[in-house]
Amino acid sequence: MKEDDVKAFLSSHKEMLPDDGFNARLFNTLDCLPQPRSAKNRSPLIVGVFTSIGFLLFVLLGGYSVLLNGLSTMSQIFINIHAITPDILTTCIMLALAFVALIRFAARSYHR
């Protein structure tokens, strides 16, 4: 009841304000001001720099051989697929979900 009264009272006193040249005055003032700068999207630059650094580190620290070793180890898993335990399976699922979340976050940040 209390809320209804307050709502009704404020609604009944809601004014509809005519423009009265407000927009025209404002736009005339805006004409005299410098045009706003558009926000610079620095994402491509940051992505480029960090990708280069990552690639350099990868080459310098022998990432290629580590990657090959890792892939061959992974292939062993598929060869012995019957030997997969639930904890390995859970780890793989969680890792996949983490990658998906990371990619979604990156995509959203890029489009924002």
Place this chain on the structure above:
Amino acid sequence: MNRKEFEHQVQINQEPLRRFLRNLCRGDAALADDIAQEAFIKAFLHLETFGGRSSFSTWLFRIAYNCFCDNKKAAERYSPVEVESLMVIASEKADQAFDNQALYLALDKLSAKERTAILLFYMEEKSLKEIAGITRMPINTVKAHLSRGRLHVSEHLKSIGYERG
């Protein structure tokens, strides 16, 4: 956002923003329009800082509310002369303000924060989240101000014998 999109936003938001400021300024239309114009100009000059995390309207209302608070502080700082001159302006506008006198009397019963919350919630139909964004208060604080403001307005309406028509 370019100039054309900004002009479109001005056309959509100017009326609710001016009404909100006019009610905060207790019916002083000239002062409210000056603050609204200042808010729009500030928004235009800092368009690149609008990140889209809130709606444009919420962002604009926040700038306008900050302008109002700055204006109020400045008026208090230069008090004797400025307040007197403001009173003269206010009395000149008395005829215009007469229609809404009942509203301003009710708003006078509220603290500044209660008034802001009540006006944004009931008059401008903003959500609690938007009010929190505009005033930079936590949502629970907004709820508390709304609740107290509602109580004070209700008591005032009771005292003047207001009945819903």
